[in-house]
Amino acid sequence: MTDTPRRRGAARTEELLRATLDLAAEVGYAGLSIEAVARRAGVGKHTIYRRWPSMAALLLDALSVVWASNLDYRDTGDVRADLREQFLRSSQALAGPPIGPVYRAVIAEAQADATLRATLHERFLVTVEQSTLDRLTRAQHTGELVAEANLEFAAEVLCGTLYYRHLLSTRPIDEHAIDGLLDMFMAAYGTTA
Amino acid sequence: MTDTPRRRGAARTEELLRATLDLAAEVGYAGLSIEAVARRAGVGKHTIYRRWPSMAALLLDALSVVWASNLDYRDTGDVRADLREQFLRSSQALAGPPIGPVYRAVIAEAQADATLRATLHERFLVTVEQSTLDRLTRAQHTGELVAEANLEFAAEVLCGTLYYRHLLSTRPIDEHAIDGLLDMFMAAYGTTA
Known part of the structure:
Protein backbone atom coordinates (compact mmCIF):
# COMPACT_ATOMS: atom_id res chain seq x y z
CA MET A 1 0.00 0.00 0.00
CA THR A 2 1.27 3.44 -0.94
CA ASP A 3 2.05 5.90 1.82
CA THR A 4 -0.40 8.56 0.64
CA PRO A 5 -1.03 11.85 2.49
CA ARG A 6 -4.49 10.56 3.46
CA ARG A 7 -2.99 7.42 4.97
CA ARG A 8 -0.41 9.46 6.89
CA GLY A 9 -3.24 11.70 8.15
CA ALA A 10 -5.23 8.71 9.39
CA ALA A 11 -2.18 7.29 11.13
CA ARG A 12 -1.53 10.62 12.85
CA THR A 13 -5.16 10.78 13.96
CA GLU A 14 -5.01 7.29 15.45
CA GLU A 15 -1.75 8.19 17.21
CA LEU A 16 -3.40 11.27 18.69
CA LEU A 17 -6.43 9.30 19.85
CA ARG A 18 -4.26 6.65 21.46
CA ALA A 19 -2.23 9.36 23.20
CA THR A 20 -5.52 10.75 24.54
CA LEU A 21 -6.49 7.38 26.02
CA ASP A 22 -3.03 6.83 27.51
CA LEU A 23 -3.13 10.21 29.15
CA ALA A 24 -6.71 9.67 30.41
CA ALA A 25 -5.65 6.37 31.99
CA GLU A 26 -2.76 8.13 33.74
CA VAL A 27 -4.34 11.34 34.99
CA GLY A 28 -8.05 10.56 35.00
CA TYR A 29 -10.79 12.53 33.30
CA ALA A 30 -10.59 15.46 35.72
CA GLY A 31 -6.91 15.93 34.94
CA LEU A 32 -7.37 15.94 31.16
CA SER A 33 -7.20 19.04 29.00
CA ILE A 34 -6.83 19.71 25.30
CA GLU A 35 -3.50 21.37 26.15
CA ALA A 36 -2.22 18.27 27.93
CA VAL A 37 -3.30 16.02 25.06
CA ALA A 38 -1.59 18.32 22.55
CA ARG A 39 1.61 18.23 24.60
CA ARG A 40 1.52 14.44 24.88
CA ALA A 41 0.81 13.97 21.18
CA GLY A 42 3.35 16.59 20.11
CA VAL A 43 0.89 18.71 18.14
CA GLY A 44 -0.40 22.26 18.51
CA LYS A 45 -3.60 22.60 20.50
CA HIS A 46 -5.29 24.38 17.57
CA THR A 47 -4.78 21.22 15.52
CA ILE A 48 -7.00 19.49 18.06
CA TYR A 49 -9.54 22.30 18.46
CA ARG A 50 -9.98 22.50 14.68
CA ARG A 51 -11.31 18.97 14.62
CA TRP A 52 -12.78 18.32 18.08
CA PRO A 53 -14.88 21.09 19.64
CA SER A 54 -14.67 19.61 23.14
CA MET A 55 -12.84 17.09 25.26
CA ALA A 56 -15.92 14.86 25.21
CA ALA A 57 -15.94 14.82 21.39
CA LEU A 58 -12.26 13.90 21.35
CA LEU A 59 -12.83 11.12 23.89
CA LEU A 60 -15.73 9.68 21.88
CA ASP A 61 -13.44 9.33 18.88
CA ALA A 62 -10.68 7.91 21.07
CA LEU A 63 -13.05 5.29 22.46
CA SER A 64 -14.05 4.28 18.93
CA MET B 1 -48.66 15.85 68.59
CA THR B 2 -46.44 18.04 70.70
CA ASP B 3 -44.19 20.57 69.01
CA THR B 4 -40.94 19.20 70.43
CA PRO B 5 -37.47 20.54 69.53
CA ARG B 6 -36.81 17.33 67.60
CA ARG B 7 -39.98 17.79 65.54
CA ARG B 8 -39.09 21.42 64.82
CA GLY B 9 -35.63 20.26 63.75
CA ALA B 10 -37.10 17.71 61.34
CA ALA B 11 -39.45 20.30 59.87
CA ARG B 12 -36.55 22.70 59.33
CA THR B 13 -34.55 19.93 57.66
CA GLU B 14 -37.39 19.13 55.28
CA GLU B 15 -37.79 22.83 54.48
CA LEU B 16 -34.09 23.06 53.67
CA LEU B 17 -34.21 19.97 51.46
CA ARG B 18 -37.23 21.28 49.56
CA ALA B 19 -35.49 24.63 49.10
CA THR B 20 -32.54 22.71 47.63
CA LEU B 21 -34.77 20.97 45.09
CA ASP B 22 -36.57 24.19 44.17
CA LEU B 23 -33.29 25.92 43.58
CA ALA B 24 -31.89 22.98 41.59
CA ALA B 25 -34.97 23.04 39.35
CA GLU B 26 -34.46 26.78 38.74
CA VAL B 27 -30.72 27.04 38.21
CA GLY B 28 -29.69 23.49 37.30
CA TYR B 29 -27.01 21.41 38.95
CA ALA B 30 -24.11 23.45 37.56
CA GLY B 31 -25.54 26.63 39.12
CA LEU B 32 -25.99 25.11 42.59
CA SER B 33 -23.76 25.88 45.54
CA ILE B 34 -24.00 25.38 49.27
CA GLU B 35 -23.93 29.19 49.59
CA ALA B 36 -26.90 29.59 47.24
CA VAL B 37 -28.89 26.90 49.08
CA ALA B 38 -28.11 28.57 52.43
CA ARG B 39 -29.29 31.93 51.07
CA ARG B 40 -32.49 30.42 49.69
CA ALA B 41 -33.24 28.53 52.91
CA GLY B 42 -32.31 31.47 55.12
CA VAL B 43 -29.68 29.60 57.15
CA GLY B 44 -25.93 30.01 57.60
CA LYS B 45 -23.82 27.93 55.22
CA HIS B 46 -22.03 26.33 58.18
CA THR B 47 -25.36 24.90 59.27
CA ILE B 48 -25.39 23.03 55.99
CA TYR B 49 -21.72 22.06 55.94
CA ARG B 50 -22.01 20.65 59.48
CA ARG B 51 -24.47 18.07 58.26
CA TRP B 52 -23.74 17.55 54.55
CA PRO B 53 -20.11 17.26 53.49
CA SER B 54 -20.87 17.89 49.82
CA MET B 55 -23.54 19.10 47.44
CA ALA B 56 -24.07 15.52 46.26
CA ALA B 57 -24.77 14.37 49.85
CA LEU B 58 -27.27 17.19 50.29
CA LEU B 59 -28.98 16.34 47.01
CA LEU B 60 -29.25 12.65 47.93
CA ASP B 61 -31.15 13.62 51.07
CA ALA B 62 -33.26 16.10 49.12
CA LEU B 63 -34.20 13.40 46.62
CA SER B 64 -35.25 11.08 49.45
Whole structure:
Protein backbone atom coordinates (compact mmCIF):
# COMPACT_ATOMS: atom_id res chain seq x y z
CA MET A 1 0.00 0.00 0.00
CA THR A 2 1.27 3.44 -0.94
CA ASP A 3 2.05 5.90 1.82
CA THR A 4 -0.40 8.56 0.64
CA PRO A 5 -1.03 11.85 2.49
CA ARG A 6 -4.49 10.56 3.46
CA ARG A 7 -2.99 7.42 4.97
CA ARG A 8 -0.41 9.46 6.89
CA GLY A 9 -3.24 11.70 8.15
CA ALA A 10 -5.23 8.71 9.39
CA ALA A 11 -2.18 7.29 11.13
CA ARG A 12 -1.53 10.62 12.85
CA THR A 13 -5.16 10.78 13.96
CA GLU A 14 -5.01 7.29 15.45
CA GLU A 15 -1.75 8.19 17.21
CA LEU A 16 -3.40 11.27 18.69
CA LEU A 17 -6.43 9.30 19.85
CA ARG A 18 -4.26 6.65 21.46
CA ALA A 19 -2.23 9.36 23.20
CA THR A 20 -5.52 10.75 24.54
CA LEU A 21 -6.49 7.38 26.02
CA ASP A 22 -3.03 6.83 27.51
CA LEU A 23 -3.13 10.21 29.15
CA ALA A 24 -6.71 9.67 30.41
CA ALA A 25 -5.65 6.37 31.99
CA GLU A 26 -2.76 8.13 33.74
CA VAL A 27 -4.34 11.34 34.99
CA GLY A 28 -8.05 10.56 35.00
CA TYR A 29 -10.79 12.53 33.30
CA ALA A 30 -10.59 15.46 35.72
CA GLY A 31 -6.91 15.93 34.94
CA LEU A 32 -7.37 15.94 31.16
CA SER A 33 -7.20 19.04 29.00
CA ILE A 34 -6.83 19.71 25.30
CA GLU A 35 -3.50 21.37 26.15
CA ALA A 36 -2.22 18.27 27.93
CA VAL A 37 -3.30 16.02 25.06
CA ALA A 38 -1.59 18.32 22.55
CA ARG A 39 1.61 18.23 24.60
CA ARG A 40 1.52 14.44 24.88
CA ALA A 41 0.81 13.97 21.18
CA GLY A 42 3.35 16.59 20.11
CA VAL A 43 0.89 18.71 18.14
CA GLY A 44 -0.40 22.26 18.51
CA LYS A 45 -3.60 22.60 20.50
CA HIS A 46 -5.29 24.38 17.57
CA THR A 47 -4.78 21.22 15.52
CA ILE A 48 -7.00 19.49 18.06
CA TYR A 49 -9.54 22.30 18.46
CA ARG A 50 -9.98 22.50 14.68
CA ARG A 51 -11.31 18.97 14.62
CA TRP A 52 -12.78 18.32 18.08
CA PRO A 53 -14.88 21.09 19.64
CA SER A 54 -14.67 19.61 23.14
CA MET A 55 -12.84 17.09 25.26
CA ALA A 56 -15.92 14.86 25.21
CA ALA A 57 -15.94 14.82 21.39
CA LEU A 58 -12.26 13.90 21.35
CA LEU A 59 -12.83 11.12 23.89
CA LEU A 60 -15.73 9.68 21.88
CA ASP A 61 -13.44 9.33 18.88
CA ALA A 62 -10.68 7.91 21.07
CA LEU A 63 -13.05 5.29 22.46
CA SER A 64 -14.05 4.28 18.93
CA VAL A 65 -10.46 3.26 18.18
CA VAL A 66 -10.32 0.66 20.94
CA TRP A 67 -13.99 -0.18 20.90
CA ALA A 68 -14.68 -1.64 17.46
CA SER A 69 -12.75 -4.83 18.06
CA ASN A 70 -14.86 -5.58 21.13
CA LEU A 71 -18.21 -5.65 19.39
CA ASP A 72 -18.27 -8.78 17.31
CA TYR A 73 -20.32 -11.74 18.48
CA ARG A 74 -19.08 -15.14 17.53
CA ASP A 75 -21.52 -17.44 15.76
CA THR A 76 -20.88 -20.99 16.94
CA GLY A 77 -24.53 -21.98 16.45
CA ASP A 78 -25.17 -21.75 20.22
CA VAL A 79 -26.68 -18.34 20.85
CA ARG A 80 -26.57 -18.53 24.62
CA ALA A 81 -22.88 -19.43 24.66
CA ASP A 82 -22.04 -16.70 22.14
CA LEU A 83 -23.91 -14.03 24.11
CA ARG A 84 -22.26 -15.21 27.32
CA GLU A 85 -18.80 -15.04 25.84
CA GLN A 86 -19.37 -11.57 24.40
CA PHE A 87 -20.94 -10.19 27.61
CA LEU A 88 -17.98 -11.41 29.65
CA ARG A 89 -15.57 -9.84 27.19
CA SER A 90 -17.45 -6.51 27.17
CA SER A 91 -17.71 -6.42 30.93
CA GLN A 92 -13.96 -6.91 31.23
CA ALA A 93 -13.40 -4.07 28.77
CA LEU A 94 -15.79 -1.83 30.75
CA ALA A 95 -14.14 -2.65 34.06
CA GLY A 96 -10.68 -1.23 33.39
CA PRO A 97 -8.51 1.06 31.26
CA PRO A 98 -8.36 2.19 28.57
CA ILE A 99 -12.12 2.01 27.93
CA GLY A 100 -13.53 1.82 31.46
CA PRO A 101 -12.77 5.15 33.13
CA VAL A 102 -12.95 7.21 29.94
CA TYR A 103 -16.29 5.76 28.89
CA ARG A 104 -17.66 6.30 32.37
CA ALA A 105 -16.52 9.94 32.28
CA VAL A 106 -18.15 10.56 28.90
CA ILE A 107 -21.40 9.02 30.16
CA ALA A 108 -21.26 11.34 33.17
CA GLU A 109 -20.69 14.39 30.95
CA ALA A 110 -23.60 13.31 28.79
CA GLN A 111 -26.03 13.56 31.72
CA ALA A 112 -25.75 17.36 31.58
CA ASP A 113 -25.54 17.59 27.79
CA ALA A 114 -28.40 16.21 25.70
CA THR A 115 -26.49 16.62 22.42
CA LEU A 116 -23.56 14.60 23.72
CA ARG A 117 -26.03 12.01 25.04
CA ALA A 118 -27.58 11.67 21.59
CA THR A 119 -24.13 11.33 19.98
CA LEU A 120 -23.05 8.77 22.57
CA HIS A 121 -26.23 6.79 22.01
CA GLU A 122 -25.86 6.86 18.24
CA ARG A 123 -22.12 6.08 18.17
CA PHE A 124 -21.95 3.35 20.82
CA LEU A 125 -25.18 2.07 22.27
CA VAL A 126 -27.08 1.79 18.99
CA THR A 127 -24.08 -0.07 17.54
CA VAL A 128 -23.95 -2.44 20.50
CA GLU A 129 -27.69 -3.09 20.35
CA GLN A 130 -27.60 -3.63 16.58
CA SER A 131 -24.73 -6.06 16.84
CA THR A 132 -26.67 -7.95 19.53
CA LEU A 133 -29.85 -7.86 17.45
CA ASP A 134 -28.01 -9.31 14.45
CA ARG A 135 -26.83 -12.28 16.50
CA LEU A 136 -30.33 -12.81 17.94
CA THR A 137 -31.91 -12.60 14.49
CA ARG A 138 -29.58 -15.32 13.19
CA ALA A 139 -30.59 -17.49 16.15
CA GLN A 140 -34.24 -16.91 15.33
CA HIS A 141 -33.61 -18.02 11.75
CA THR A 142 -31.89 -21.20 12.87
CA GLY A 143 -34.75 -21.97 15.26
CA GLU A 144 -32.95 -21.39 18.57
CA LEU A 145 -35.30 -18.50 19.42
CA VAL A 146 -39.08 -18.44 19.00
CA ALA A 147 -40.40 -16.79 15.86
CA GLU A 148 -42.73 -14.34 17.63
CA ALA A 149 -40.09 -12.84 19.98
CA ASN A 150 -39.61 -9.04 19.83
CA LEU A 151 -35.85 -9.27 19.42
CA GLU A 152 -35.24 -5.55 19.06
CA PHE A 153 -36.51 -4.96 22.54
CA ALA A 154 -34.73 -8.05 23.86
CA ALA A 155 -31.40 -6.66 22.61
CA GLU A 156 -32.05 -3.49 24.59
CA VAL A 157 -32.92 -5.45 27.73
CA LEU A 158 -29.74 -7.52 27.47
CA CYS A 159 -27.47 -4.50 26.97
CA GLY A 160 -29.38 -2.30 29.41
CA THR A 161 -29.17 -4.68 32.33
CA LEU A 162 -25.40 -4.90 32.06
CA TYR A 163 -24.99 -1.12 31.74
CA TYR A 164 -27.20 -0.59 34.75
CA ARG A 165 -24.99 -2.81 36.86
CA HIS A 166 -21.90 -1.03 35.57
CA LEU A 167 -23.16 2.52 36.15
CA LEU A 168 -25.45 2.32 39.17
CA SER A 169 -24.50 -0.72 41.16
CA THR A 170 -21.61 -1.75 43.34
CA ARG A 171 -22.01 -5.31 42.07
CA PRO A 172 -19.63 -6.58 39.41
CA ILE A 173 -20.81 -7.85 36.02
CA ASP A 174 -19.70 -11.40 36.76
CA GLU A 175 -20.62 -14.84 35.42
CA HIS A 176 -23.41 -15.10 37.98
CA ALA A 177 -25.04 -11.89 36.74
CA ILE A 178 -24.65 -12.82 33.08
CA ASP A 179 -26.10 -16.30 33.67
CA GLY A 180 -29.06 -14.79 35.55
CA LEU A 181 -29.78 -12.48 32.64
CA LEU A 182 -29.41 -15.25 30.06
CA ASP A 183 -31.63 -17.59 32.12
CA MET A 184 -34.42 -15.03 31.92
CA PHE A 185 -33.84 -14.32 28.24
CA MET A 186 -33.79 -17.99 27.23
CA ALA A 187 -36.81 -18.76 29.43
CA ALA A 188 -38.65 -16.02 27.56
CA TYR A 189 -37.60 -16.67 23.98
CA GLY A 190 -35.57 -19.90 23.73
CA THR A 191 -37.27 -22.75 21.85
CA THR A 192 -35.92 -25.40 24.21
CA ALA A 193 -37.17 -23.78 27.44
CA MET B 1 -48.66 15.85 68.59
CA THR B 2 -46.44 18.04 70.70
CA ASP B 3 -44.19 20.57 69.01
CA THR B 4 -40.94 19.20 70.43
CA PRO B 5 -37.47 20.54 69.53
CA ARG B 6 -36.81 17.33 67.60
CA ARG B 7 -39.98 17.79 65.54
CA ARG B 8 -39.09 21.42 64.82
CA GLY B 9 -35.63 20.26 63.75
CA ALA B 10 -37.10 17.71 61.34
CA ALA B 11 -39.45 20.30 59.87
CA ARG B 12 -36.55 22.70 59.33
CA THR B 13 -34.55 19.93 57.66
CA GLU B 14 -37.39 19.13 55.28
CA GLU B 15 -37.79 22.83 54.48
CA LEU B 16 -34.09 23.06 53.67
CA LEU B 17 -34.21 19.97 51.46
CA ARG B 18 -37.23 21.28 49.56
CA ALA B 19 -35.49 24.63 49.10
CA THR B 20 -32.54 22.71 47.63
CA LEU B 21 -34.77 20.97 45.09
CA ASP B 22 -36.57 24.19 44.17
CA LEU B 23 -33.29 25.92 43.58
CA ALA B 24 -31.89 22.98 41.59
CA ALA B 25 -34.97 23.04 39.35
CA GLU B 26 -34.46 26.78 38.74
CA VAL B 27 -30.72 27.04 38.21
CA GLY B 28 -29.69 23.49 37.30
CA TYR B 29 -27.01 21.41 38.95
CA ALA B 30 -24.11 23.45 37.56
CA GLY B 31 -25.54 26.63 39.12
CA LEU B 32 -25.99 25.11 42.59
CA SER B 33 -23.76 25.88 45.54
CA ILE B 34 -24.00 25.38 49.27
CA GLU B 35 -23.93 29.19 49.59
CA ALA B 36 -26.90 29.59 47.24
CA VAL B 37 -28.89 26.90 49.08
CA ALA B 38 -28.11 28.57 52.43
CA ARG B 39 -29.29 31.93 51.07
CA ARG B 40 -32.49 30.42 49.69
CA ALA B 41 -33.24 28.53 52.91
CA GLY B 42 -32.31 31.47 55.12
CA VAL B 43 -29.68 29.60 57.15
CA GLY B 44 -25.93 30.01 57.60
CA LYS B 45 -23.82 27.93 55.22
CA HIS B 46 -22.03 26.33 58.18
CA THR B 47 -25.36 24.90 59.27
CA ILE B 48 -25.39 23.03 55.99
CA TYR B 49 -21.72 22.06 55.94
CA ARG B 50 -22.01 20.65 59.48
CA ARG B 51 -24.47 18.07 58.26
CA TRP B 52 -23.74 17.55 54.55
CA PRO B 53 -20.11 17.26 53.49
CA SER B 54 -20.87 17.89 49.82
CA MET B 55 -23.54 19.10 47.44
CA ALA B 56 -24.07 15.52 46.26
CA ALA B 57 -24.77 14.37 49.85
CA LEU B 58 -27.27 17.19 50.29
CA LEU B 59 -28.98 16.34 47.01
CA LEU B 60 -29.25 12.65 47.93
CA ASP B 61 -31.15 13.62 51.07
CA ALA B 62 -33.26 16.10 49.12
CA LEU B 63 -34.20 13.40 46.62
CA SER B 64 -35.25 11.08 49.45
CA VAL B 65 -37.91 13.58 50.52
CA VAL B 66 -39.75 13.46 47.19
CA TRP B 67 -38.79 9.92 46.30
CA ALA B 68 -40.37 7.74 48.99
CA SER B 69 -43.94 8.33 47.84
CA ASN B 70 -43.07 7.09 44.35
CA LEU B 71 -41.91 3.62 45.33
CA ASP B 72 -44.97 1.69 46.35
CA TYR B 73 -46.38 -0.90 44.01
CA ARG B 74 -50.09 -1.50 44.15
CA ASP B 75 -51.26 -5.05 44.67
CA THR B 76 -54.42 -5.58 42.66
CA GLY B 77 -53.68 -9.27 42.15
CA ASP B 78 -52.51 -8.63 38.57
CA VAL B 79 -48.72 -8.39 38.69
CA ARG B 80 -48.28 -7.26 35.11
CA ALA B 81 -50.76 -4.40 35.50
CA ASP B 82 -49.21 -3.33 38.81
CA LEU B 83 -45.68 -3.30 37.40
CA ARG B 84 -46.88 -1.41 34.35
CA GLU B 85 -48.61 1.25 36.42
CA GLN B 86 -45.59 1.73 38.68
CA PHE B 87 -43.09 1.84 35.78
CA LEU B 88 -45.15 4.53 34.05
CA ARG B 89 -45.33 6.53 37.26
CA SER B 90 -41.58 6.21 37.93
CA SER B 91 -40.71 7.15 34.37
CA GLN B 92 -42.81 10.30 34.63
CA ALA B 93 -41.04 11.17 37.88
CA LEU B 94 -37.64 10.59 36.25
CA ALA B 95 -38.52 12.67 33.19
CA GLY B 96 -39.00 16.05 34.88
CA PRO B 97 -38.38 18.21 37.95
CA PRO B 98 -37.96 18.02 40.83
CA ILE B 99 -36.51 14.49 40.69
CA GLY B 100 -35.38 14.22 37.06
CA PRO B 101 -32.53 16.71 36.60
CA VAL B 102 -31.24 16.43 40.18
CA TYR B 103 -31.14 12.64 40.12
CA ARG B 104 -29.41 12.69 36.74
CA ALA B 105 -26.80 15.11 38.11
CA VAL B 106 -26.13 12.95 41.17
CA ILE B 107 -25.74 9.88 38.95
CA ALA B 108 -23.24 11.82 36.82
CA GLU B 109 -21.27 12.89 39.90
CA ALA B 110 -21.25 9.28 41.08
CA GLN B 111 -19.39 8.14 37.96
CA ALA B 112 -16.24 9.84 39.24
CA ASP B 113 -16.81 9.03 42.91
CA ALA B 114 -17.07 5.36 43.95
CA THR B 115 -18.20 6.23 47.49
CA LEU B 116 -21.06 8.35 46.22
CA ARG B 117 -21.93 5.55 43.78
CA ALA B 118 -22.14 3.07 46.64
CA THR B 119 -24.32 5.46 48.67
CA LEU B 120 -26.56 6.12 45.69
CA HIS B 121 -26.92 2.41 45.04
CA GLU B 122 -27.70 1.65 48.68
CA ARG B 123 -30.12 4.54 49.21
CA PHE B 124 -32.09 4.40 45.96
CA LEU B 125 -31.45 1.51 43.63
CA VAL B 126 -31.42 -1.22 46.27
CA THR B 127 -34.68 0.21 47.62
CA VAL B 128 -36.26 0.26 44.18
CA GLU B 129 -35.14 -3.29 43.43
CA GLN B 130 -36.32 -4.54 46.84
CA SER B 131 -39.71 -2.96 46.42
CA THR B 132 -39.97 -4.60 42.98
CA LEU B 133 -38.79 -7.94 44.37
CA ASP B 134 -41.46 -7.80 47.12
CA ARG B 135 -44.19 -7.36 44.53
CA LEU B 136 -42.78 -10.20 42.37
CA THR B 137 -42.50 -12.50 45.38
CA ARG B 138 -46.16 -11.95 46.24
CA ALA B 139 -47.03 -12.82 42.63
CA GLN B 140 -45.00 -16.01 42.91
CA HIS B 141 -46.90 -16.95 46.07
CA THR B 142 -50.25 -16.41 44.39
CA GLY B 143 -49.17 -18.50 41.39
CA GLU B 144 -48.90 -15.73 38.79
CA LEU B 145 -45.16 -16.36 38.40
CA VAL B 146 -43.43 -19.72 38.13
CA ALA B 147 -41.96 -21.14 41.32
CA GLU B 148 -38.45 -21.66 39.96
CA ALA B 149 -37.93 -18.08 38.67
CA ASN B 150 -34.89 -16.19 40.03
CA LEU B 151 -36.89 -13.13 41.03
CA GLU B 152 -34.00 -11.23 42.56
CA PHE B 153 -32.29 -11.08 39.24
CA ALA B 154 -35.55 -10.38 37.42
CA ALA B 155 -36.12 -7.31 39.62
CA GLU B 156 -32.71 -6.02 38.55
CA VAL B 157 -33.44 -6.64 34.87
CA LEU B 158 -36.74 -4.77 35.10
CA CYS B 159 -35.26 -1.74 36.86
CA GLY B 160 -32.03 -1.80 34.88
CA THR B 161 -33.66 -1.72 31.46
CA LEU B 162 -35.63 1.39 32.36
CA TYR B 163 -32.60 3.17 33.84
CA TYR B 164 -30.56 2.34 30.75
CA ARG B 165 -33.14 3.99 28.54
CA HIS B 166 -33.24 7.02 30.82
CA LEU B 167 -29.48 7.50 31.09
CA LEU B 168 -28.06 6.31 27.79
CA SER B 169 -30.76 6.50 25.20
CA THR B 170 -32.60 9.24 23.38
CA ARG B 171 -35.74 7.09 23.45
CA PRO B 172 -38.42 7.90 26.02
CA ILE B 173 -39.60 5.37 28.60
CA ASP B 174 -43.06 5.13 27.07
CA GLU B 175 -45.86 2.56 27.15
CA HIS B 176 -44.34 0.78 24.16
CA ALA B 177 -41.02 0.28 25.98
CA ILE B 178 -42.68 -0.82 29.19
CA ASP B 179 -44.91 -3.30 27.36
CA GLY B 180 -41.89 -4.71 25.50
CA LEU B 181 -40.09 -5.27 28.78
CA LEU B 182 -43.13 -6.81 30.45
CA ASP B 183 -43.77 -9.07 27.43
CA MET B 184 -40.30 -10.53 27.86
CA PHE B 185 -40.61 -10.82 31.63
CA MET B 186 -43.99 -12.54 31.51
CA ALA B 187 -42.88 -14.83 28.65
CA ALA B 188 -39.97 -15.88 30.89
CA TYR B 189 -41.69 -16.28 34.24
CA GLY B 190 -45.46 -15.90 33.90
CA THR B 191 -47.49 -19.06 34.51
CA THR B 192 -50.00 -18.29 31.76
CA ALA B 193 -47.42 -17.77 28.97
